[in-house]
Amino acid sequence: MRPPLLNPLFRPVSSLAGIGPKLAVTLRKLLGGPDPDGEPRAIDLLFHLPVAVIDRSRQPGIALSPEGAIVTLKVRIDRHQKPPRGNRRIPYRVFVHDETGELALTFFHANEPWLERMLPVGETRYVSGRMEWFNGRPSMVHPDHMVSEADFGDLPLIEPVYPMTAGLARKTLLKAVGDALDGLPDLPEWLDSRLVAERHWSTFGAALRAAHHPTAVADIEPHSPALARLAYDELLASQLALALMRAHQRRSAGKARKGDGGLRAKILDALPFTLTGSQQTALAEIDADLAQPERMLRLLQGDVGSGKTVVALLSAATTIEAGAQAAIMAPTELLVRQHARTIAPLAEAAGIRLAVLTGRERARDRAEVVAGLADGSIDLLVGTHALFQSGVEFRDLGLVVVDEQHRFGVHQRLALTAKGEATDVLVMTATPIPRTLVLTYYGDMDVSRLTEKPAGRRPIETRAIPLTRLDEVVERVRAATEDGAKAYWVCPLVEESEVLDVAAVEERYATLTAALGSGIGLVHGRMSAADRDVE
Template sequence: MRPSLLDPLFAPVTTLDGVGAKLADLLSNIVPGDGTGRELRVGDLLFVLPHSLVDRRNRPGIANAPEGAIVTLELTVSRHHPSPPGRKSAPYRVFAFDDTGEIALTFFHARAQWLEKVLPEGEKVLVSGRMEWFNGRPSMVHPDFIVPAAEADTLPTLEPVYPLTAGLSAKVLRRAIGQALERLPDLPEWQDPAFLARNRMPGFGAALRRLHAPQEPDDSTPESQFWRRVAYDEFLAGQLSLALVRARVKRLSGRPLTGDGHLEAKIRAALPYALTGSQEEAVRDIHADLGQPERMVRLLQGDVGAGKTVVALLAMARAAEAGAQSALMAPTEILARQHFATIRPLAEAAGLTAAVLTGREKGKERQNTLDAIASGAVDFVIGTHALFQESVSFHDLALAVIDEQHRFGVHQRLAITAKGNAPDMLVMTATPIPRTLVLSAFGDMDVSRLTEKPAGRQPIRTVTLPMERLGELVERIRKALAEGQKAYWICPLVEESEEVPLTSAEDRFAALQKIFGSAVGLVHGRMKAAEKDEAMRAFKAGETRILVGTTVVEVGVDVSDATIIVIEHAERFGLAQLHQLRGRVGRGALASSCVLLYKGPLGQTAIRRLEVMRETEDGFVIAEEDLKLRGEGDLLGTKQSGTPGFRVARIESHTDLLQAARDDARLILSQDSDLETPRGEALRLLLYLFGRDEAVRLLRAG
């Protein structure tokens, strides 16, 4: 049960004064949600932080107030000039003065009664707003604040500016946030006092109040100790919840998988190349994990074509030596079949059996495969997520390998655990992830990185080309095809769109078909799986020589004699995606090239992206650059995958805190695994506050 102390923050936002269903809908547009689609709560408003400040401390007097500046003036009201009768569009002016001159306060469509009440003639008032000068005469149109001089202390000298949405005014939002702050209970401290003192961090409540009511211009910046305090709380909640998942997964104790290496030796002998140094190191790490009685939960990161599949295969061989089965799960059918095509001949060389299981197998064929898996006749099962969702029963599943981890969230990892007797887990990703994001999204895993290209891989020459030189490019491709090469041509859209003036895959396909005839194929995401597979097969077999497509070819498709990839409107793609696409070529013995076609003029970010692509092929360098250019936003597809997008923390500003939070979370759980000490009880409140309720449920489930 959630502690009752938090009830005021977990009440629906509609329990606040003046917040009905309509306003709640508007608020939900700006509140950073937790992705669950639940109704908005009072506590959610606490984490809507200002993105900038308006400084109202400047009091220069009328004559010295510069054009366009936000100023605060102490005025005496002299006279009202209402709009002339019958001319509602004409402004209502109130004239006022100070020691330096006179100003016109200008209002459109104003109610005379209200203006006479807030600006009574002869009274002293404080007004604040943007200064304007017309023909040498000072004016302020619709001042932001008007208060009697006697109530000067109610005027916010530093006014936070929040994100807004159509129909939501700053005043209404500030009022709602103010009410949420009033409901914030006095919470026990969950952070280590020595850590707070060392980093000059205030308490949680004090930090939030200062962020929403800053006293200095720097108070509301991500670098301030107030913002850093709440960011650290968020990181710690995330790291604790990942560490609890990890502890739970490990507690379902695995078993040592040991072998004498004879099957592994046969697979190595069948490989046409030697493993790289980092592949060997990863294999050693994995074998060491498999030999332990605790479960392995390891992330294998490798750049495009770094040879992750072979490392996974050698891990699967170790499971087979221990007399158990392995499963490899890929996110798409194309990728699952490609893994199967790579693995089956190597497995057979070692006397092992591999089977594939996707949505395409039907009827008797499918039943035969299911029976073979259940009886233990199959050593390696390769498939899509259907492997873990349908009525697939394994004889003895000891190792689960998951490809392209960012498509699957933490909780799907737990679901996979239910198959077999708590199988060891190896997770692979070809999206190089900056170290900081590895910590935030995969803090529950050990990490191996493949940092070298396999032997024989050719470097890829990357060039940028403006759309105006399209004709030259087509000629270059004509020559390459005559030499027996193949090319990909990637477009950002499937079909023409009125809203977005970009060339679509279908348009480009039609244009290239006029030049190259039946040598051009087409593949995109709206085609049926069988049509996509057929387009890929024809390209691989050489029946087509140019494959026009969308980013559907991004992940894992392997055609070793494709040597050119053209990415049209490259300025529209993110760095990580450009890098993934480029990795479709350079897979054979021939030199390969990547042509980034762009349409000018380009913005600064687009220019930098294309520069980075020309400068380096190192996916990890590219990922770090992507993080700088974009922030952590969608680098991992976090919206879809259950990896944490942060409400308060900013990876680019708070990296140092993330490492500290990971270390602290591990230390806490090593000393208080069930969070039962006074600090542990306080940390449970933290987990609830940041929407990590699942972690608390894991505690209860033991």
């Protein structure tokens, strides 16, 4: 299906210079890719663009180099000063000079033979790095570059800075990027010629090469010609892909699904509240979509607590009344369990056969669920991405509900809808998205909005308290819990950080336990699922 011209862009990164299977795994952490368990491709690396530059074009001379500045100096090698034998704490120094003064190049844990080859006495070298001044004497610790006069042309005076990850050397990344750029095919221009001329844009290939080889700080600015061209290409490609997907779904014959209202009536009777006006409006819009012989693709947007899950369940009930099955997919196991607890009593009241499927189910339980989906004895399935894995087959999947749409890629959503024929799709989000952004990001998707909260909700009060009054907050928590209330104390970190000055949950747990005594639980993402359930 893919034109052979594009094959160099889709080859695995392990085929690039300097990248083996081990580094390919490291790059997957940095680059991602369409398959979370697969290997990134050359195109993924090419779109991993620099975020800053190091300007090495400054060549002021030794004596005129300011403290902390990155400079490039042309120097002559005078002498090597080796540390005393057996004392690795004293650095290896190489003293050099130019017409303005003397400089010490300083190396810790030095490879002496290598330094003697790189910096032979009496020869001229270009060195580039950060200048440090101590007691009036200049020093450059571990220069970033040391090249001969003949190789000075290869020293990058404007050096790109990439987002990196542990285990990946900068030179290795640059080598792989260079190899990927060398294999970049000469693609025909696909943009309007008048637009290209008006914006003074180069070709796609030239723009990509310029982005990886900036010659000035302005080259990495978002409005630079190269990056603007690449951003336009990416946006246009995204819009075309969404348009094709939407056109395919529109061409794919849907199935009209109309229920008799029996299951829905039982759920409504079991609810401790009545539906809001916006919930009723959203359900009417969804019912109208389900009744059409075209696939539904609708976004249900509503704030936390606005009742999206109930709308999804009532929509699933209509699908089940029509003889099909429904599935609700959530991004995390915790959210799946929360949905299941909310839905279970309502499903039981209506006689809807509910099951849960995550990656944590025991083999026997999973086999029972898979069998129930295949023979139709399960009406409604709530689960994580395990739903679209191989081996999970539905008798007749009529409706897919995707919670927190932004946490799933389009290909994951399509993989789940492919489990059925003429499957309708309802995606939910708590993020307020303007209609124009919906069109831009999701394609021509219909939108329903929940603008009200269910009746009986207590008003929410928000207070900002400085840490200097932490003791008062703890006392308020003590008073509330002694009156039978519950409290949640949310921290941004699991463990204390030397980098971030924010509260860590383990430290706060110890503090609160000492202050309040028993009755305090601890839950965080590093705990096993079983331990979290116990808490």
